Amino acid sequence: MTDNNHDIEQPEERAPKRVIGTPSPAASTSLLGQEEPRRAEVVQVPGVIPQEEATARKGERYAALCFLAAFLGGIGFVVSYVVFQVGDLETTRVSNFALGASLTLALLGLAAGMTTWARMVMPKYNLVQERHSMASGSETRSYVGTTFVQGANESGLLKRPLLRRTLLLAAAPLGLAPLVLLRDLGPSYSDFPAKLRHTVWGQKTKDGKQRKLIVEGSGSPIRAADFNSPGGILSVVPEGYEHDLNELAKATLILIKFRPEELKSGTNLNWTHDGIVAYSKICTHVGCPAALYEQTTHHILCPCHQSTFDAADGAKVIFGPAARPLPQLPIAVDEEGYLVATADFPVPVGPSFWERGDAEAEVRENGAQQ
């Protein structure tokens, strides 16, 4: 497929130094298996333009300097590994810099040295090689074709349909086997919709009480009377599930205190308590926590894709790619004055999924019927 045809390429470049009639080294040497060792003559070859001796000598010195630097870098790396320990931020920083800088020196030193070597010591090349069409010849093609036909006939696969069909029959279920094995990657389908539609807010606690709203991080329940400065906002998790990531991915709330007159018609006032409103914190776009709140405009902003919701107006979408408002959670206070959830979200929280449907419309219809 390739061959060593080093044609004369640029006469004017080789003219001054060329020894006429000398064979190219490729033609005269072969590395392997010679019965008599042949001579690899160092001569001028067309397309191989040697460096000036002065340049080559300079290149050698530069390259050697680079290699020495690389050597020191390599030593430095080993020494740094032994000398600098890790542990806290500061020691790790020092160790990282020492290791990294010495490694960089070693690698770049080698790189620079090799480049200098190639560019200043080794000859410049302008060799030419022939290219051939990728296609194999027509004779080869027809030979392969004939052989294929002959082999196919010899195999008997075409002549004996019973053999062919049973073979295919045997292969088909085996192809399915790996797919079958993947089945237990996930739970049974009957679980999906229920899990997507319900959160733990809809369940009573173990002792049969309504579930308290818990401040994320501190873990303490919220007394409505204490959460009384308008504009205040809390990130809230369900009691008993403060560290359950699967529940947090659905049930996390953003709790906002309004002056009661600030709330607009989009918000279900029956589900608020004294101007305190709870919305799902999980963005209805692709599920990031919609965590940013702007007090003056009552805007909730999701930092991922900037869906913006009007918290005073039922968290309806006023900008961005989210198509649905953040669902509102019905809340009230229990006998001790703590905020609790009175029921689950009326609609599924978080991103849309195929089976979801227009849950909001259903809720509206049911509301109208009541």
Next chain:
Amino acid sequence: MSLETVPKPIEGASTYVDDRLGAGNFLRRNLRKIFPDHWSFLLGEIALYSFIVVLLTGTFLTFFFKPGMAHVEYTGSYGPLQGVIMSEAYASALSISFDVRGGLLMRQMHHWAALLFIGGMMIHMLRVFFTGAYRKPREFNWLIGVLLLTLALLAGLTGYSLPDDLLSGAGLRITEGVAISLPLIGTWLTFFLFGGEYPGEDIVARFYSLHILLIPAILLALISAHLILMWVQKHTQMPGKGRTNENVVGAPFYPAFMIKAGAYFMFTFGVIALLGTFAQINPIWLYGPYSPADISAGSQPDFYMGFLEGALRLMPAWELNLFGGSGGTLALSVLIPALVPMGIVMTGLALYPFIEQWVTGDRREHHIADRPRNNPHRTAIGMSAVTFYGVLWLLGANDEISAFFHISLNWTTYAGRFLVIAGPVITYIVTYRICLGLQRSDAAILSHGVESGVIKRLPHGEYIEVHVPPHEAIEAHMRGKEAIPIVSGGGSGPDGRDDIPSRGMRGPLGRLRAKMSAAYGGEKIPLDDGHGHGGGHDAIGDGSHEEHATVGQDGEDKSLTR
């Protein structure tokens, strides 16, 4: 000292090998294999060497990383997080950073090398595209390249999610939100991927086996195939003196290319080490463990995911419920940005060689790379795609843009929505004009020479600048241009013979093909036809055009060339 003969030990060893493998035949053909030189041919090597660094550093990381999501209390040496409940994965990623010597360096180098791997692939792919190096016989290698890029994105996505910190978790959440929105299969896919509800306790381990075993194995196989094909088909070369479609001009593999490639590997490795040392990347200890309830503002994915992020941000809030309350939810505001841009880019890349072949009817082998200016429509299409991608990519950081330049966040989105449509169109026209302009300047140089800087005064007092012929290497480079073929039967063959359309060209598809071919191909600006520059430009444009296209079949093209 110079060698006179092959040294005894080497000869002994090589004879031993050759007796058993016949390696001599291979070496005889390949030791002096010629590799053409051009700076742009090195771009793919960046990707290759970065991949090797990714494998090396990644192997080190696997020795210490624990891909588990069970909750543990952090007891490592990073003070601020001590006592915090977190996943095993995050705890071990912290331990790699703070309790393993060189661990932080390896982590950062791994991340930088991964970015360089994907970035290198993208730039390399652009080079191949704009020089037409994907043309016959290299279509297979182009397709392998498209697969490689897709897989590399997947490798990046799965790796990014492993440390299980707050930032990577945000990426994972978005991935989940996108996956669950897919019609019919979305919930299945998500519940199977996560082993139940999001986030579950399986995903890190599952991504881990994909990230360190399945994807790299396929990548390695495809990269090997990519290199073998490149080796067998030989590299393309830029047009130039003595370079033809039937030869390769350059330096031999042994010793020149070997040393240069080795040096280049060291450069890539060294630069990655430099970045890993001095340019902090993904400081996971600052983010804290993942919780689906939390996020930090300004969360950004790695650069290669930016265009998807931008598309998600740009999209208006469209959603359909096909069956009302009972299901059939189509979250178009998620589906379109997640699937369409990626689909356009990847499908477009994969199909382009074949579409171009269909349009030009060109079935020849091409080993001389095109200069981008010499195929203006291809270059314009490529630049349009780059603009499309670039606008989406930029808008993936619109919160940062708006914060940095103090402009309204909403307006960056509106501007992005406009630009993602208008940008590619404008770029197309501008690029096309620039290409023609550059072709004219080539023609002018060939017919008038280059300015010599010598001012001559003529007997009657006029001053002129003496023009001299260009250097022969430059001239040869420019003369490497060749007319793009036009499909025969399009009524506009170069010598005017194809006036009668063939049967296949008479139908509506055939007429479309002929029209596209006439617009796409031909010689827009003949090299030796340039009678001056400046005022003469219009004449050149029109003249060449009418010469090569039949009247009445080239409406759009005329509007572009005039």
